Amino acid sequence: MMELQTSLLYAVFAAYCGAVLFYFVHLPLRRSWLWRTAFSLVLAGFALQTVCLALRWYSGGYLPVTNLFSTQFFFSWALAATYLYFELRYRIHAAGLFVIFCTLLLLGSVLQRSAEIPPLIPMLDTPLFTLHVSLSFGGYAFFAMAFSLGVLYLLQKRLQTGLLPDLLLLRKMNEEAVFLGFCLFTLCMIFGSIWAYVAWGYYFSWNIKGVWSALVWLFYAGMCHAKFIRRWQGSGYAALSIVGFGLVLFTYLGIGLLMSSNHPLD
Template sequence: MISADQSPLLVAAFAAYLASTLFYLLHLALRRPLLWRGAFFLVVTAFALQSVCLAERWFEAGYLPVTNLFATQFFFSWALAATYLYFEIRYRIHAAGLFVILLNLLLLTSALPRDPVIPPLIPALDTPLFTLHIFFSFVGYAFFAMAFSLAALYLLQRRIGTDLLPPLPLLRQLNEEAIFLGFCLFTLCLIFGSIWAYVAWGYYFSWNIKGVWSFLVWIFYAGMCHAKFVRRWQGTGYAWLSVAGFGVVLFTYLGIGLLLSSNHPLN
């Protein structure tokens, strides 16, 4: 059920993402180029609507509003759509976009029933370092989610070998690129987060559970950037690592914020 307080722009964006999913499914069944073009147009439309909604919330709050569960899911969805558009425009992955848009729909389906209220910002967060930390964190997460999607498609393509999906070498290349870009962005997230922590609390790193697991995410993906050069981890092994890595990301993002006590709660 969609909350009555949700922005009509966000509801319209959700409808456009849903319609794009249907167009992608029809493309898989009928193999008509016009259908994937329609799906892509709908994704661009949905992303534009979501971007306007984000700009409105940012202007209203006076800061990047990513401080509760609704806001993080909304921003994660926006970042994932932007990541997908990057790969679609650059590589023309077409039907491979279906899996990514389904992930996006899951995020928005979970977010829409929640209260979209923008809470006041506590003084410790009122700094550009907070904005940079959050921005690079979720865009990095989005690239890791994209890598997970590409890895799942790689494993599927390896099993069924269809011409509807990109060839295995391209899927492998895109997966490795998504991991590398996500790692670079997440590294910036940790750098700005450390500087922010020092300014706010006088230390660069603390042993709170969120900080520890964020460092574990960084270590895991640093290892993946190396693993692509190790023969036994190339191809299928790398795809399974991408799937496992996204599980670690989800626990760091949702598991800790919702189930455990930390300095990054999701209310």
């Protein structure tokens, strides 16, 4: 089973590599067959990654998101799903290149790590844990897309190039990515609070991961309101999307690498 999962992982990595390559070539050449090939490779990679995730879930008996390998694998899967959502809805093509590239980086960083699935500790053995973590990374993936769209908005405003979607569409997609990410992250916080109460008897703990997660939620709650304020629309909103993803990255990786936390997944 582990050998099959490893083979699938390398096949997924190869598919996403091919997609990034074809999207890069598509940017200057603008040939329809190039983006179709790239999109087909993303679809193939996502399908294989879904199979690999299902196999890991089946062999472990739970959604495997309890160590760095597993969370990066699941995060990359969520990023690919988010890209596919925007591609099917808006036909963004190579405009989603950053998210696919992030997916590739996440997968590449775990290829040499152990894919073993550790036993589940009792406090995590609940559907609330699965809902909390999966919704968290779903929100992170939409925030990553918002970051990408924010960068593209600022570039398009400066360059006014036909290689990128127009400003109105980029703004619309950015606001949608933030809103959907905020909805998923809100559900993540709700289920996480219920899980904490069931496991420890309180809804919120002042550990560093919990505090920064609350800050991320507050930041994106503010962004959901900022889109209605004229001075924050457009470039200001794009800049907030970039700053927000920095908070997300610090909450996800920075705390575990740089600080001490008593959060169960650190």
